[in-house]
Amino acid sequence: MEFVIRGKGMEVTESLREYSLNKLQRIERFLDQANEAVVHVTLKVTRNQQGVEVTIPNAPIILRAEEMNKDMYAAIDAVIEKLERQMKKYKTKVNRKFRNDNSLKAMNSEEYGGGQAVLTEDPEEIIRKKRFALKPMDEEEAILQMNMLDHQFFVYKDMETNETNVVYRRHDGRYGLIQGA
Template sequence: MMYNIRGENIEVTPAIREHVEKKLSKLERYFDQEINADVHVNLKVYNNKQKIEVTIPMTHLVLRAEEVHDDLYAAADLVVDKLERQIRKHKTKVNRKIREREPAKYVFANNVESNVAVQDEEEDLELVRNKRFDLKPMDSEEAILQMNMLGHNFFVFTNAETNATNVVYRRKDGRYGLIEPN
């Protein structure tokens, strides 16, 4: 893995860089072969809080996690934990799909979790509700109003201008985002 570590309102010292690289290198144990990916790490400091954002784009998967903490080193530990959970969930999902088709080798190596942990991961992926509804043509502003009236964090609608299915969502910063298909 190639590490691209940037700091906003913080100088990335060799000690910080070494700690982040050491923690993120633990993720390599989940893969059969060496990961040929660029790891993008953004370190931010604001209001006495330390924030770390990690993005690892790979061929069939994008791993992304962020964590805010008072201590940057603790935030790095927590973000690696989040990434490990994402990898385990993806591994469980991929292995289940492969088992349905044919018995196969693992996509990821070094299965360090016990069977109980894998069963817990599979239970987390259980689909518990299925909804069907008609998509009404509207603009994004009306969709945001509908979303807020329902008290949801996202809203699926048909864009009246493009006739394509779009999604509006509430971001963590309180503003709104729009997802459009290509």
């Protein structure tokens, strides 16, 4: 596993780096392809809060967690616990749903692009573009992925129709689906 630890608005001390690395190795057991995984960690300070954001884009799913606390070490502990809960929840659902299904094999065998951001300089245009390789999955798995990323929507390729679809969280807490034509 490769760790990329950076500070945003702060300098990452050696003790913070060591503490982060030590704690992050706990999630290694959940990753099937741990040798290939790249873990992006951002330690940041905003006002009176200190935060940690961890993203693992090339795991079988995109893992992302963010925590804020007055103490950086407590924030690191909280974000690791959050990642562990996400992985346990994901593994439980996948094992239950795909016990005899080949879709999990297809999902893990395809190379998943972690997304490449392109920033533009014109303030009146789109400021960020991302490109992702879409993995085939069903609606339930897309909703699970969206919730694990804590996003409002998720774009995916439907495994039955091979069309690009979008699931999204509605204001009432339920979910919507936009299907490609």
